[in-house]
Amino acid sequence: MKIAIIIGSIRQGRQSQKIAHYLQHKLAANGSTIDLIDLAETPLPMLEERVGKHPQLPAEVQDLSNRLHAADAIIMVTPEYHGSFSGVLKNALDYFYGEFSKKAIGIVTVSAGKFGGINAATQLQQVILSLGAFPLPSKLLVPEVYGAFNEAQELTNEFTSRSAQKFMDDFQWFASAIYEKKQQATLSV
Template sequence: MIKLVGMSGSLRSQSYSFDALKLALKRAEALGAEVEILDLRTLNLPFCKGEDDYAGYPDVVKLRQAVRQADGLILVTPEYHGGVSGVLKNALDLLSFEHLSGKVTGAISVLGGQANSNALNQLRLITRWVHAMMIPEQVAIGQAWQAFDASGNLQDPKLAERLDKFVDSLVITTQKLRPSQN
């Protein structure tokens, strides 16, 4: 069984990014993956200062251990001003090659406006830099304020199907690239 860890880069209490993450992890779990959410809204993480030691921040240890033990990651970011959220970028900056190298990764962006690939492309650059392996599939959820219903489900069946196919690809690719975990 593979293990996937998911992170959402939004601090909003009613977060569409978090809703997208929950949907993706629910699908992964249905496919047999073990899943864990690292809820950045509840973790006490300092700003990255480029050091290894963050004494007084046990949540940095929690973040690093969870990612180290994962076979793959689902990263969800709201797109702010054409890019990845600072919250998600900071969490990734607190990690290093030892935590991220070889991790199979998938990316989802959530936008208030039209769907585009700016934040997704930035996540591709970031993950490539630390030797993670980003799958080719990605999902951009535009006009999030109308994309989700009151229960946090996607209203457009085609978009929901695209999200499912994205997760299917992540799980299958992770199983192929991390065969010792099966």
């Protein structure tokens, strides 16, 4: 299965990429092919029109569209900013629809405080439904992110390690179920 992980933080001094890299390595070790989509490395212009309607679609948007189409399931990683998920992630999502629809989507939120970005996570679930996609019911919340990783970028917080393992187990179960159903449908055509 191909899994895209979107890093929805481009802030100077950002922290959210740490849990994205952690999941990337764990899921790859478990046999998945991972495409890490870092919106800091592949910035998108502010949306003027969406894919399929834009008269001159920016090349970087087309490239991201292709990468998302190639993914069987997607994980979105976002910080909580002012009670919601990041604007840079919302701008990226607004370009697309078919790239996400009928795919399993895992939500990972990050905060400096104790609540792990719960507001961002629940709001992102609603947006994912509007993309015609299937949000995983269990979310991975990463609280107190500044103390959760050591200088070698290793996850040292026990609670978050356990949460991350449960999230990955749930995500792989859910994403595989949808993936296998689609494979059956393809075979029966």
